[in-house]
Amino acid sequence: MLNQMTLSFAIIAILIIAGATAAMTFRNLVHCALAVAVAFAGLAFAYLQLNAQFVGLAQILVYVGAVAILIVFAVLLTRGGEAAEKKVFSASWIWGGAIAVAVFGVLAWAIQHSFASQREPLPEAGASVKQIGTALMTKYVLPLEVIGLLLTAALIGAVIIAMREEDKSK
Amino acid sequence: MADLDQIFVTLKHWLLGQFANVLPECWLPIISILLSLAPILIVFPSFFAIMTVMERKGLGRIQNRYGPNRVGPFGLLQPAADGIKALIKEDVVPRAADKLVHFLAPLVLVVTAFTVYAVLPIGRNMVVLDLDAGLLFFFAVGAASELAVFMAGWSSRNKYALLGAMRAVAQMVSYEIPLILATISVVMITGTLSLPQIVLAQGTYAGLLPDWFVFTPWGFAGFILFMIAANAEANRSPFDLPEGESEIIAGYFIEYSGFKFALFFLAEYVSLFAISGLGITLFLGGWNAPFPALAFIPSWAWFFIKLIALMCLFIWTRGTLPRLRQDQLMNFAWKFMIPMVLINLIATALWRFIDAGLTRWFVCGAIVVIAYLLLGRGLMQGKKIAKRTYRFAD
Numbered sequence: 267m268l269n270q271m272t273l274s275f276a277i278i279a280i281l282i283i284a285g286a287t288a289a290m291t292f293r294n295l296v297h298c299a300l301a302v303a304v305a306f307a308g309l310a311f312a313y314l315q316l317n318a319q320f321v322g323l324a325q326i327l328v329y330v331g332a333v334a335i336l337i338v339f340a341v342l343l344t345r346g347g348e349a350a351e352k353k354v355f356s357a358s359w360i361w362g363g364a365i366a367v368a369v370f371g372v373l374a375w376a377i378q379h380s381f382a383s384q385r386e387p388l389p390e391a392g393a394s395v396k397q398i399g400t401a402l403m404t405k406y407v408l409p410l411e412v413i414g415l416l417l418t419a420a421l422i423g424a425v426i427i428a429m430r431e432e433d434k435s436k
Numbered sequence: 437m438a439d440l441d442q443i444f445v446t447l448k449h450w451l452l453g454q455f456a457n458v459l460p461e462c463w464l465p466i467i468s469i470l471l472s473l474a475p476i477l478i479v480f481p482s483f484f485a486i487m488t489v490m491e492r493k494g495l496g497r498i499q500n501r502y503g504p505n506r507v508g509p510f511g512l513l514q515p516a517a518d519g520i521k522a523l524i525k526e527d528v529v530p531r532a533a534d535k536l537v538h539f540l541a542p543l544v545l546v547v548t549a550f551t552v553y554a555v556l557p558i559g560r561n562m563v564v565l566d567l568d569a570g571l572l573f574f575f576a577v578g579a580a581s582e583l584a585v586f587m588a589g590w591s592s593r594n595k596y597a598l599l600g601a602m603r604a605v606a607q608m609v610s611y612e613i614p615l616i617l618a619t620i621s622v623v624m625i626t627g628t629l630s631l632p633q634i635v636l637a638q639g640t641y642a643g644l645l646p647d648w649f650v651f652t653p654w655g656f657a658g659f660i661l662f663m664i665a666a667n668a669e670a671n672r673s674p675f676d677l678p679e680g681e682s683e684i685i686a687g688y689f690i691e692y693s694g695f696k697f698a699l700f701f702l703a704e705y706v707s708l709f710a711i712s713g714l715g716i717t718l719f720l721g722g723w724n725a726p727f728p729a730l731a732f733i734p735s736w737a738w739f740f741i742k743l744i745a746l747m748c749l750f751i752w753t754r755g756t757l758p759r760l761r762q763d764q765l766m767n768f769a770w771k772f773m774i775p776m777v778l779i780n781l782i783a784t785a786l787w788r789f790i791d792a793g794l795t796r797w798f799v800c801g802a803i804v805v806i807a808y809l810l811l812g813r814g815l816m817q818g819k820k821i822a823k824r825t826y827r828f829a830d
Contacts, residue, residue, distance in 0.1 A: 296590055300537065303583055310576075319569045323576040331579025331612075335605055338586055342602075395569045395629055 274315055282308035295341045303334035320395045441734040444475065445561050472564045476553045483743075484705045485515035491751050498755035522698035530691050534591035541588035542692065542699040548581040549707040556713045557632045559723045559736030570631040571623065574714060575616055578669075581707065582608050585678075588700070589688035600687025603762065604678035608669055610766060614773040615665035618658045621784035622649055622718045631714075635722030648721035653801040654784040657808070659719040661777055663749075666711040668769070670704065672750060674757035677765060712746040713739070772811055779807040 285305030289298045306329035313322030356362070402410050439446070448471050455467045489504065489512060496503025504511035529538060555570035557563040567573050582605050589601020623629060626637045640647045649655035668675040679687035689700040716722060720742050723735035760768070783800040790796035 294534075297534075297537075300583070300587065307580075319567065320572065323569055323572040326576035327572070327579050331576070331582060332609070335582055335586065335609065338583075338590075339602075339605070342590070342598075395572070396627075 275312070278308055278311045278315060281305075282312065296338060299334060299337045299341055302337065303330050306330050306334060320398050441560055441736075443734070444559070444736065448472065469564075476550065476564070480550075480553065480706055480709055481702065483709060483740075484702055485519075487705060487709075487747055488518070489514050490747070491754075494748070494751040495755050498752075519698070522695050525694035527694040527696060528691075530593060532593040533691060534593070537587050537591035538691070541584050541591060542689075542696045542703070544584035544587065545581055545703040546699050546706075548577050548584060549703040549710065551577045552707070552710045553713075555631055556710065557635050557717060557722055558713075558739050559734065562723075562736060563632050566630060566632055569629045571619060571629045571634075574631075574710075575612075578707070578711075579612065581703075585688050588692070592688075592691035594691050596684040596686075597688050597690045600678045600684050600690065603684075604671060604688055607671070607675065607678060607765060607769075610769040611665045611668035611675075611773070614661055614769065614777045615669060617774070617777040617781065618662040618665060619714075619718055621654050621658045621781055624781070624784050625649070625788060631717050631722075635717055635724065638721040639724050641728055646721055646724060646726055648719065648724070648726075650719040650721075652787065653797065653804050654780050654787055655719055657776070657780050657783070657804045659715065661773060661780065662715055662719065663746075665773065666708075666715060667750065667753065668765075669711060670708040672708065673754040674760050675765060676759060677762060708750065709743060709747075712743055712750070715746065716742045767815070771815055775811055776807060780804060 282305050285301050285303075285308055288301035289305060292298045292301060307326065310322045310325035310330070313325055448468075451471055452464065452468055456464060459467065492514070493503040493511070504514040507513040507517045529535060552574050554565040555563065555567050555573050565573075585604045585608070586601050589597045589599075589604070592598075622634060626634050628634060628637075638646070638648050645651050650659045671678050677683070679689070684690075689697060692700060716739065723739045725731040725733060725735075725738055783803040786803070787796050787800045790799060
């Protein structure tokens, strides 16, 4: 497996892991949010490296452009982004780490022995944006509509919550 | 004529051939990339320097004063003086500032501002990266600049900077929706997200007018909506609330001095050029000449002629319109721009499916005009609009 790993993939993987680790260990919440944005961007680069242009660019547009901003806003509006007083590591971090390693081991074992790993690799079909669009508009139009409806409902709900607060203050 | 049109492409290939003689083959892709990027990194900052003089001169004319006229002939060397001043100024970082984020913010902003040029076709065969999803790339990279603005505002540990950053992010998130939806109509007609192909789709001539998308009802409405949203994305007057000098001093870059301040300035203008370039590519025919008779002028020259024209439009707007209030800004985005853009999408869909002829002109034009009138009337209802009277100034 290791010899298949290219240099670009190694850089991207280090970027993702460094971003995620930093997001867990930094004291300041805004720093954590920015580190998460780095990890999101790294993930997008990984998609782009796999020739999935649409997914990679959508990842940047949605996660770096919107979700990271949302996290930052939430941090700022709720607690002012001040650094935490308590230690970042809890007392029982050894147990947490052991469980994480165990879960990783089980999952890795399962993936190695699953039928998916014995499957022949698919012929390389660079899924173009056009193909994705056509599939979304024909074969998967119902799931798309359902997701759209769900998001609209969430949007309306958010507006209603915000409106009620305004009425109380009057 | 074809020689002059392709002069930069030929030059690049010639240079690459020269490098191939002296360097091993594995270096050539890197050299090729560098040769494509270098012109962008040279031309657009120079264009920025010229534009600052033009803007200050133009604003001066509008405000009935001279503008810069001391450095060099007609004040043309003013940007050189400004650049030297920015370089030798002391770089002050507030003691309470978050040093690393404060340092990174202008860099991230400049990098994102330049990265979007990778997909912008500046002339025939002159695009660095012909991506299948070029338009998506443009918006994805542009969205990352919001984070840079926030980083600048937050790391300064200054109330005004944070207020400016909050305003900027709220404004950019709101206006990004009409900006992207306005471009969707072009994608619906051309059926591609690749910017060079969108330019090629506008390369024909129908009678007197070229087949640019701005000369269709939906394209005209889309172009105007796009330019308004682009103006707001670039934080320029009348949408310059994030940096409103009279309210929050300078907004998110208040605590930056010296060359970092210059970098903010550069990034703002460079991204303005980029988004105007996108507007040219999508609606104004890209590098195509307006008439077949004028096709002897090289394609890259047409791009820059159109860019300068759009810049003049931006300067004119900045000089004539007063700054909006925050609630007016948000109302305008959510109650006028977004419904208008959605209706424009319907008009585009109809244009796509009705046969060519006067019928579709009439139908699509009617939809756009009626929507504009109804939305405008509806939003104006219950508002008293009259000439402002002054007690002492009249």
